[in-house]
Amino acid sequence: xxxxxxxxxxxxxxxxxxxxxxxxxxxxxxxxxxxxxxxxxxxxxxxxxxxxxxxxxxxxxxxxxxxxxxxxxxxxxxxxxxxxxxxxxxxxxxxxxxxxxxxxxxxxxxxxxxxxxxxxxxxxxxxxxxxxxxxxxxxxxxxxxxxxxxxxxxxxxxxxxxxxxxxxxxxxxxxxxxxxxxxxxxxxxxxxxxxxxxxxxxxxxxxxxxxxxxxxxxxxxxxxxxxxxxxxxxxxxxxxxxxxxxxxxxxxxxxxxxxxxxxxxxxxxxxxxxxxxxxxxxxxxxxxxxxxxxxxxxxxxxxxxxxxxxxxxxxxxxxxxxxxxxxxxxxxxxxxxxxxxxxxxxxxxxxxxxxxxxxxxxxxxxxxxx
Amino acid sequence: xxxxxxxxxxxxxxxxxxxxxxxxxxxxxxxxxxxxxxxxxxxxxxxxxxxxxxxxxxxxxxxxxxxxxxxxxxxxxxxxxxxxxxxxxxxxxxxxxxxxxxxxxxxxxxxxxxxxxxxxxxxxxxxxxxxxxxxxxxxxxxxxxxxxxxxxxxxxxxxxxxxxxxxxxxxxxxxxxxxxxxxxxxxxxxxxxxxxxxxxxxxxxxxxxxxxxxxxxxxxxxxxxxxxxxxxxxxxxxxxxxxxxxxxxxxxxxxxxxxxxxxxxxxxxxxxxxxxxxxxxxxxxxxxxxxxxxxxxxxxxxxxxxxxxxxxxxxxxxxxxxxxxxxxxxxxxxxxxxxxxxxxxxxxxxxxxxxxxxxxxxxxxxxxxx
Numbered sequence: 001x002x003x004x005x006x007x008x009x010x011x012x013x014x015x016x017x018x019x020x021x022x023x024x025x026x027x028x029x030x031x032x033x034x035x036x037x038x039x040x041x042x043x044x045x046x047x048x049x050x051x052x053x054x055x056x057x058x059x060x061x062x063x064x065x066x067x068x069x070x071x072x073x074x075x076x077x078x079x080x081x082x083x084x085x086x087x088x089x090x091x092x093x094x095x096x097x098x099x100x101x102x103x104x105x106x107x108x109x110x111x112x113x114x115x116x117x118x119x120x121x122x123x124x125x126x127x128x129x130x131x132x133x134x135x136x137x138x139x140x141x142x143x144x145x146x147x148x149x150x151x152x153x154x155x156x157x158x159x160x161x162x163x164x165x166x167x168x169x170x171x172x173x174x175x176x177x178x179x180x181x182x183x184x185x186x187x188x189x190x191x192x193x194x195x196x197x198x199x200x201x202x203x204x205x206x207x208x209x210x211x212x213x214x215x216x217x218x219x220x221x222x223x224x225x226x227x228x229x230x231x232x233x234x235x236x237x238x239x240x241x242x243x244x245x246x247x248x249x250x251x252x253x254x255x256x257x258x259x260x261x262x263x264x265x266x267x268x269x270x271x272x273x274x275x276x277x278x279x280x281x282x283x284x285x286x287x288x289x290x291x292x293x294x295x296x297x298x299x300x301x302x303x304x305x306x307x308x309x310x311x312x313x314x315x316x317x318x319x320x321x322x323x324x325x326x327x328x329x330x331x332x333x334x335x336x337x338x339x340x341x342x343x344x345x346x347x348x349x350x351x352x353x354x355x356x357x358x359x360x361x362x363x364x365x366x367x368x369x370x
Numbered sequence: 371x372x373x374x375x376x377x378x379x380x381x382x383x384x385x386x387x388x389x390x391x392x393x394x395x396x397x398x399x400x401x402x403x404x405x406x407x408x409x410x411x412x413x414x415x416x417x418x419x420x421x422x423x424x425x426x427x428x429x430x431x432x433x434x435x436x437x438x439x440x441x442x443x444x445x446x447x448x449x450x451x452x453x454x455x456x457x458x459x460x461x462x463x464x465x466x467x468x469x470x471x472x473x474x475x476x477x478x479x480x481x482x483x484x485x486x487x488x489x490x491x492x493x494x495x496x497x498x499x500x501x502x503x504x505x506x507x508x509x510x511x512x513x514x515x516x517x518x519x520x521x522x523x524x525x526x527x528x529x530x531x532x533x534x535x536x537x538x539x540x541x542x543x544x545x546x547x548x549x550x551x552x553x554x555x556x557x558x559x560x561x562x563x564x565x566x567x568x569x570x571x572x573x574x575x576x577x578x579x580x581x582x583x584x585x586x587x588x589x590x591x592x593x594x595x596x597x598x599x600x601x602x603x604x605x606x607x608x609x610x611x612x613x614x615x616x617x618x619x620x621x622x623x624x625x626x627x628x629x630x631x632x633x634x635x636x637x638x639x640x641x642x643x644x645x646x647x648x649x650x651x652x653x654x655x656x657x658x659x660x661x662x663x664x665x666x667x668x669x670x671x672x673x674x675x676x677x678x679x680x681x682x683x684x685x686x687x688x689x690x691x692x693x694x695x696x697x698x699x700x701x702x703x704x705x706x707x708x709x710x711x712x713x714x715x716x717x718x719x720x721x722x723x724x725x726x727x728x729x730x731x732x733x734x735x736x737x738x739x740x
Contacts, residue, residue, distance in 0.1 A: 040689065044414075044696040046681075069664070069689040076665055077685060085681045294439065295446055311416075311455045315447060319410065319439040326414040326696050 003142065003183035003210045005030075005242045005263075011356050014259035015234065018351040021057075021242055021263070023089040023141040024181035025081060028056035029348055030242060030263035033249065033340045034091060035270065039064045040074070040084045042337075043271040044330040047086040053306060053334050054341030057089040059266045062134050062144075063098035063126075067119055071137040079139025091266070092140035094131045094173075094187075096215075097247065100149040108148060110165065128169035132176035132184070139179055144213065145170045147187040152221040159191035163200045166215075170207055183210035185244060188233045191216060192225045197232035205238060212237045213244040214262070227256050234261035251280070251343055251367060255360045258347060270336030275329045277321040280339035284368035288332065293318045306338035307331075373512065373553035373580045375400075375612045375633075381726050384629035385604065388721040391427075391612055391633070393459040393511040394551035395451060398426035399718055400612060400633035403619065403710045404461060405640065409434045410444070410454050412707075413641040414700040417456040423676060423704050424711030427459040429636045432504050432514075433468035433496075437489055441507040449509025461636070462510035464501045464543075464557075466585075467617065470519040478518060480535065498539035502546035502554070509549055514583065515540045517557040522591040529561035533570045536585075540577055553580035555614060558603045561586060562595045567602035575608060582607045583614040584632070597626050604631035621650065621713055621737065625730045628717060640706030645699045647691040650709035654738035658702065663688045676708035677701075 008029075009018040019030040035042045035050060038061045042050055050058060060080060065071060077083040080090050099106060099113050103124070106115035112127030131146035147166040150159055166189045174184060186209035190196030204212060214233050221229075230245060237243055242263045248254075249267020257265060270280070277288045281301045286293075288300075299309035300317065308317065308331035320328030343363075350359035378399075379388040389400040405412045405420060408431045412420055420428060430450060435441060447453040450460050469476060469483050473494070476485035482497030501516035517536040520529055536559045544554060556579035560566030574582060584603050591599075600615060607613055612633045618624075619637020627635060640650070647658045651671045656663075658670075669679035670687065678687065678701035690698030713733075720729035 039693040039695055040686075041693075041695040041697045044700070046697060046700075064693075068693050069685070073664060073685060073689070077667055077683065083683075083686050083689075085686075294443060297447055313447065313453075315439070315443060316410075316453050316455075319443070319453075323409040323411075323434075323438050325409055325411040326700070327411045327416060330414075330416075330696070 005211070005240060007239055009351060011259075011351055012354065013357055015261035016258045016351055016356050017261060017263060018348055019242065019263055021089075023183070025087060025089045025141050026056065028089065031254070031258045031344055031347060032057060032264055033254070033344050034059045034264060034266040035337050036061070036266055036268045037084065038268065039068065040080060042333075043275070044326060044333050047084060049307070049334055050086070050337070051088070053337040054345065055337055057091060058086065059091045059093065060084075060138070060140065061095070061098060062092045062131060062138065063095035063102070065092075065138060066095065066134050067117060071134040075137035075139070081139065089142070090140040091142035092135045092138050092144065093246070094135070094144040094146040095126055096131070096144075096147045096187075097149050099126055100151075108165075110168070128173040129176055132173045132178070136176065136178050136182065139182070141181060141183060142211065143178060143182050143184050145173045145184065145186050145209070147189055147215050149216050150189070150191065152191065152216070152225075154191060156193055156196075159189075159193060160196055163189040163191070163196050167200065167203050167207070170204060174207060174209075185209050185211040185213050187213045187215040187246075188237075189215050190229075190233070192221060192229055194228075194232045197229060198236055201233045201236035205236065209241070211242040211244060213246050215246055223253070223256075226253075227260065230257060230260045230262060237261070249340065251340070251363070254343065254347065255363070259356070259360075270340055271333045274332035274336050277328075277332065279332050280336050282363070283366050288314060288318045288321050288328075300332075300335050301339075304335065304338065304342075306335045308335040375581070375610060377609055379721060381629075381721055382724065383727050385631035386628045386721055386726050387631060387633060388718055389612065389633055391459075393553070395457060395459045395511050396426065398459065401624070401628045401714055401717060402427060402634055403624070403714050404429045404634065404636040405707050406431070406636055406638045407454065408638065409438065410450060412703075413645070414696060414703050415707075417454065419677070419704055420456070420707070421458070423708040424715065425707055427461065428456065429461045429463065430508070430510065431465070431468060432462050432501060432508065433465035433472070435462075435508060436465065436504050437487060441504045445507040445509070451509065459512070460510040461512035462505045462508050462514065463616070464505070464514040464516040465496055466501070466517045466557075467519050469496055470521075480538070483518075498543040499546055502543040502548070506546065506548050506552065509552070511551060511553060512581065513548060513552050513554050515543045515554065515556050515579070517559055517585050519586050520559070520561060522561065522586070522595075524561060526563055526566075529559075529563060530566055533559040533561070533566050537570065537573050537577070540574060540579075544577060544579075555579050555581040555583050557583045557585040557616075558607075559585050560599075560603070562591060562599055564598075564602045567599060568606055571603045571606035575606065579611070581612040581614060583616050585616055593623070593626075596623075597630065600627060600630045600632060607631070619710065621710070621733070624713065624717065625733070629726070629730075640710055641703045644702035644706050647698070647702065649702050650706050652733070653736050658684060658688045658691050658698075670702075670705050671709075674705065674708065674712075676705045678705040
């Protein structure tokens with residue numbers, strides 16, 4: 001079955017949308033946040049913990065899984081769902097972002113990208129076809145087109161060439177056969193230039209995909225630039241397909257993205273900051289290493305329904321983080337993922353109840369993480 | 371309530387015993403294996419996973435918790451059980467072993483041991499009284515006497531002096547007030563010398579404790595020496611108290627200890643080898659990094675009822691370990707703890723059914739870890 005996006009409701013004051021995404025591996029309401037399982041594991045967590053933390057769709061990274069363990073191993077396992085023992089929807093990125101952010105000495109040609117592995121320096125070559133072939137073997141529910149993520153800032157001419165190439169790559173990738181449950185998303189590029197974003201959006205839509213992502217928005221530009229890029233692009237995207245803002249997991253960006261029509265977000269932020277002892281709360285981020293939590297036997301956040309808050313104190317988690325015990329990062333990861341999924345639940349509820357902007361104001365009044 | 375040990379059955383062919391240990395935080399059948407939560411966390415696991423892996427009593431380390439987060443923090447939390455959110459029985463060691471194995475430049479006097487912290491080199495002083503006071507604050511169910519763990523080999527004269535000092539330390543520690551649910555174990559020392567083990571056992575019993583441990587058995591001596599030390603000591607220990615062989619977690623040592631009358635074992639082995647990619651199986655240890663598991667989609671061990679074996683393949687766990695994903699060590703830890711708790715369950719069943727030595731033979735026929 002093909003992915004289905006139902007637009008449940010449009011906000012009256014903004015471009016925010018309440019929707020529902022349905023795949024062969026389950027459905028979820030949008031807007032939604034997707035935790036990242038880079039190497040087929042959301043760091044430190046098992047699949048049951050992810051689901052318990054309110055996560056209903058996860059992301060995995062094509063570049064990392066291509067290198068390790070290799071897409072053939074995962075295909076032989078019966079696909080990513082079986083390999084990870086996770087039965088919900090999975091989205092895989094194209095590898096494009098990692099090629100441009102992790103790999104060394106890349107060379108871009110019309111054919112694809114030549115670069116060196118960040119693991120062992122070996123020479124690798126990734127093409128639009130190869131990226132989709134790998135993702136086909138991984139068996140994810142949502143497959144991303146292979147795009148170029150140009151560095152920011154860049155010249156208008158370079159961004160134009162790059163966006164046009166990404167369009168040609170999108171067409172090439174679309175010709176690769178996917179499994180029957182798989183769906184292909186296109187990626188809108190065009191940097192910070194309004195006319196290029198428009199061109200890229202219109203042409204990507206012309207090729208025709210099951211959903212559309214806004215790319216190149218976390219590669220160095222500031223927040224205002226990012227919000228503009230989103231605005232430029234979303235107005236040319238069809239209402240009946242989901243829109244995905246890649247690599248964004250900051251609570252404030254959720255609001256800014258959603259009011260510009262975004263339905264899906266992903267980021268490593270909740271697990272990455274957890275490893276450094278940071279926890280999201282409604283009044284802002286806290287660092288659990290702070291001495292003031294030494295004898296604080298309250299949960300990370302009162303009223304939080306996550307496993308960490310229901311069972312452990314700040315003092316215990318502080319001890320675990322300082323003593324370098326893995327359980328500390330694990331508990332903070334659970335809490336941070338739950339914080340983001342709960343925030344999305346509250347945003348969706350506010351959309352249902354026609355009070356999205358009011359909810360944003362309430363949230364911003366408390367949240368000191370700007 | 372004081373700890374209760376019920377001797378359910380004595381083996382006819384060996385000194386093995388089937389028993390039951392009851393504390394205010396629950397009871398467990400013996401012989402038993404206790405996983406180690408060095409810093410108030412069995413590495414990578416949460417309390418529910420421990421219980422699901424068949425663990426019914428855990429150990430925590432006084433030395434580590436004294437240094438971090440400090441016994442006052444744990445007392446303020448309401449004790450270790452509340453701090454860790456673990457409601458089952460907890461045993462704390464005395465810190466003696468860590469002082470002699472981890473700390474630098476120690477100096478032993480009649481009063482206690484002066485040494486430097488392994489964390490920051492600060493000067494520390496631990497006495498028998500202080501060790502018990504710390505454990506009293508930790509609130510563990512079983513408290514261990516503070517002993518000297520002399521290095522192996524050593525002179526008869528040194529071991530004799532040391533064993534006599536440990537006896538004086540045991541008497542001093544016994545004077546410290548414990549909480550009403552706490553119980554104090556004495557530790558038999560005496561190195562590899564039969565007469566010193568006998569002396570130490572008889573004198574420790576004369577002081578009178580709720581249970582008895584055999585100490586100094588994992589500090590360098592070979593297995594044959596260790597088995598003899600156990601044999602020398604256990605014959606002088608009362609039948610109505612539990613006996614604990616400290617720091618032993620090798621499956622083969624379980625059989626050797628149990629047939630010499632041991633009821634309790636502890637070791638970091640299952641979690642430590644997990645971090646290096648090793649798994650116990652009934653046919654011996656395997657290292658999951660081995661290339662032959664790359665496409666092995668079977669569980670670590672057929673018929674194993676642990677969470678890892680019920681949900682994930684060798685190929686997936688191999689990928690996680692190679693990719694340095696924490697979930698890999700976590701799954702192997704669960705499996706290894708379950709392996710040891712299940713082995714103890716099978717040993718107890720064999721004692722119930724009067725076929726302990728037969729079961730040992732069956733096990734040894736398969737197990738290639740000698």
